[in-house]
Amino acid sequence: MAFIEAENVYKLYPAKRSLIGKPKTFIHAVDGVSLTIDKGSVVGLVGESGSGKSTLGRLLVAMEKPTKGRITVDGVNLARLKGRKLSETRKKLQIVFQNPDASLNPRMRIGEILSEALRVAGEEPSRDRVDELLASVGLQPGVAEQYPHQLSGGMKQRVAIARALAAKPEFIVLDEPTSALDVSVQAQILNLLLDLQEKYNLTYLFISHNLAVVHYISDITAVMYLGEIVEQGPAHILYKNPWHPYTKALISSMPLLYRVKAGITTEKVELKGEPPSPINPPKGCKLHPRCPYATEKCRREKPPEIRIGKNHTVKCWLYAKK
Ligand SMILES: Nc1ncnc2c1ncn2[C@@H]1O[C@H](COP(=O)(O)OP(=O)(O)O)[C@@H](O)[C@H]1O
Numbered sequence: 001m002a003f004i005e006a007e008n009v010y011k012l013y014p015a016k017r018s019l020i021g022k023p024k025t026f027i028h029a030v031d032g033v034s035l036t037i038d039k040g041s042v043v044g045l046v047g048e049s050g051s052g053k054s055t056l057g058r059l060l061v062a063m064e065k066p067t068k069g070r071i072t073v074d075g076v077n078l079a080r081l082k083g084r085k086l087s088e089t090r091k092k093l094q095i096v097f098q099n100p101d102a103s104l105n106p107r108m109r110i111g112e113i114l115s116e117a118l119r120v121a122g123e124e125p126s127r128d129r130v131d132e133l134l135a136s137v138g139l140q141p142g143v144a145e146q147y148p149h150q151l152s153g154g155m156k157q158r159v160a161i162a163r164a165l166a167a168k169p170e171f172i173v174l175d176e177p178t179s180a181l182d183v184s185v186q187a188q189i190l191n192l193l194l195d196l197q198e199k200y201n202l203t204y205l206f207i208s209h210n211l212a213v214v215h216y217i218s219d220i221t222a223v224m225y226l227g228e229i230v231e232q233g234p235a236h237i238l239y240k241n242p243w244h245p246y247t248k249a250l251i252s253s254m255p256l257l258y259r260v261k262a263g264i265t266t267e268k269v270e271l272k273g274e275p276p277s278p279i280n281p282p283k284g285c286k287l288h289p290r291c292p293y294a295t296e297k298c299r300r301e302k303p304p305e306i307r308i309g310k311n312h313t314v315k316c317w318l319y320a321k322k
């Protein structure tokens with residue numbers, strides 16, 4: 001059952017702010033994304049910095065509105081919601097960011113931070129509920145008395161997760177939740193997230209530029225390049241048998257030891273140069289200036305999304321029926 005559905009979603013930001021008149025150039029942060037997230041599943045979103053992952057995450061939790069396209073939550077079009085209905089739906093949709101230092105108020109004790117989150121969610125805060133939230137993320141009740149700066153990075157991220165849980169969400173966007181943490185702490189937080197997902201039947205969009213982390217945590221993996229999802233499919237299939245040249249390039253550049261252990265034997269694909277600017281992205285397939293397989297058609301026309309298996313699609317001319 002689909003819980004979140006994005007249909008041909010775009011988000012453009014003005015590239016230059018002019019004081020008078022309309023901006024002429026736009027950053028195509030999200031550029032025609034369609035994505036279905038089933039209830040109780042984990043979709044992993046990978047892609048280089050600047051590919052539009054965070055923007056897509058903010059759109060899916062209704063923090064921002066798409067420029068074009070439709071987002072439905074549990075069958076309800078977000079654009080149709082206003083006032084109380086919108087705020088009720090927003091509670092079901094939470095987001096956890098990479099850096100807890102930026103998201104936790106340094107002047108508030110942890111207990112106050114969680115009490116405030118409960119209040120925002122429409123619940124009268126109590127010591128018991130705060131303790132319960134702390135316990136759910138593996139923290140002792142005493143943490144309620146402490147300030148963020150007294151906690152380690154991992155503990156702060158646990159508090160940020162507890163705060164998201166205060167609203168009893170159904171869907172959580174985890175935007176690089178472990179990227180700022182030490183490797184050993186990363187694994188603990190990933191396992192905590194998986195435990196919580198099972199316990200509360202949560203649905204996740206897990207954003208990371210770390211391919212190994214996404215391989216570990218996701219049921220479905222989606223690969224983003226310059227605002228587009230170029231390939232998506234079941235994680236165990238996509239990592240072993242990637243189709244898109246960009247996915248192949250990412251996966252074949254994972255550490256050899258990792259690939260051997262995971263049984264990844266995909267051919268090496270080397271891309272030329274660096275990702276271009278999302279302000280004036282290349283015409284046709286956006287990867288064509290870097291892709292070793294690019295043909296004349298790739299330079300001219302946008303590739304369609306081609307279905308290659310159950311829940312597995314790829315946007316690439318190599319696989320279009322002639
Ligand atoms: N609020 C914003 N205003 C203007 N440009 C933005 C804004 N948010 C993101 N962008 C731009 O959109 C593109 C995608 O950014 P982002 O979604 O943060 O990518 P990622 O999370 O994959 O690194 C980048 O070029 C970024 O500079």
Ligand SMILES: [Mg+2]
Binds near residue numbers: 053054055
């Ligand atoms: Mg980001």
